[in-house]
Amino acid sequence: MLYALMGLGLSLITGILNIPNFAHGALFAVGAYLLVSAVGILGNFWLGLIVAPLGVALLGLLIEWAGVRRLYAAGHDYQLLFTFGLALILNELIIVIWGPVGISHLPPALLRGGVDLGFTFYPKYRLFVMVMAGLLVVATWLFLEKTRYGAIMRAGIENKEMVSLLGIDIHKLFTVAFALGAYLAGIAGALTAPIRGLSPGMGVDMLGIAFVVVALGGLGNLLGAIAAGLLIGVAQAVVAAYWTEASTAVIFAVMAAVLLVRPQGLFGIR
């Protein structure tokens, strides 16, 4: 479900803005680290969970406004270099601020321990994350499908010139989309922190997975991103149970296998 969340955010950014966002993983990591600091300062997990992703969204806003905006006319190579540079900067700043050693972060007291599901014993916090991520995915989907602004956004994925000809400020739309994508990455990071702990490398690992999700689901295809996220998550969990070392490699193997059969991705049309 977390993968779906990451893929959804990245799909929004790449789909609408048409840029390869290599900073998406770094935004994810910043979300996780901000959560730890916010919880430390505010002393409350729930407040932290609200504040940290908003911080990432704000960062996204700033990045779009200060840099990405100038690069829409430039080629993918320069956009890539820019977001890749940003990823390096954010990653190193994380090390400078929070240190190179991994941090473990406990879930809030309410969500510690596990629940007996009858057939298996499952950690409470993981259940919470699943529900949260599911709700967020649904909320994003509802926003895009049922609200006026969401419809404009989907129109932006289909045809940018047309949307701007209709008198809609496409640049504002881009900014909002980038911030929303960043928010989703941030909250995915914040939710992950208590499960896997934090390390400076977490962003890069997630970036690869997010790309796989988008490549499988199709650019700007939001349902595709959700389905691909679930597929990847399940495949990884199954393999991890039998052969832990290969659990990361299997994500990419699944992608390669799918692309062999369907080069356009699971739901891709382009």
Add this chain to the structure above:
Amino acid sequence: MRTLILIALSILLLPLVVRPAIATEIWIFAIFGLGLNLLLGYTGMLSFGQSTFFGSAAYVAGWLLKHYGINVLAALGIGVGVGALSALLVGYLCVQRSGLYFIMLTFALNQLFYFIAYQWTTVTGGEDGMPGIPRPVLLGLDFQDPLMYYAFVVVLFLASLWLMKRIVESPLGKILQAIRENEVRAEAVGYHVPRFKLLAFVLAGAFSGLAGVLYAMLFGIVPLEAIGFVFSGNVVFATLIGGSGSLYGPIIGSFVFIWLSESVSTMWARWPLLLGVAFVIVVLFLRGGVVEAWTRFWTWRSSKQTG
């Protein structure tokens, strides 16, 4: 001609200015960049996974050098072969897509190879890298002597440059440039575009493989970073700052990049931060690279003289 004199001069002067190891690394990285530029500059394919082929070749050839004591030329041949073969595998999956998908796929498959190298510790040494790669004697030439190895790398670099020049000036090179300019039209004229893209990808992989083996022998170790995505990003960056529109762009880029990173990395452990800042600055203010800035400077100067 002027370019040739410049290259000859820099080959001679470089080892006097910097340590031989760095001078050698510059030429190795230039070979790596030449390969990428065939894709980026001549075919218009932005590959963000070139370290896949660089690293794979370095690991395989390094392993054989270390455990089976193979000949240097055999190691180079194997490196080129492994680079081309891995590029064939990756390219087959990627060339059918273009634009953003292509970038993301090359990156994702780069991550696949990275995680295999990371987990397969018995062979690759995982995070510690694969140390103990020898530089065997070839025809009485002792490559333990840094300058001798430098000369060897330079000869291979010149051969690569000559070969690349032949490739881009051949009919094949022209077809690739046609694909860059207008893919639909190239297809309409009758060229099977995916096949030519794949061919370019494999050729670039072969150059990357050669660079990978030379790199492994230079440092005696294959670090995990050699197959990591930052390495892929670095070669894109070096090619872009040099100017991807020119055959010689990657060479200049490699100079600037290796020299800067080597001098800064010894000063500060967090130097990738500066690297990131450099990326951002180049993108926002210096698009077009050194070669273009240089030509812009010359046209500006000559317009001043005439006007």
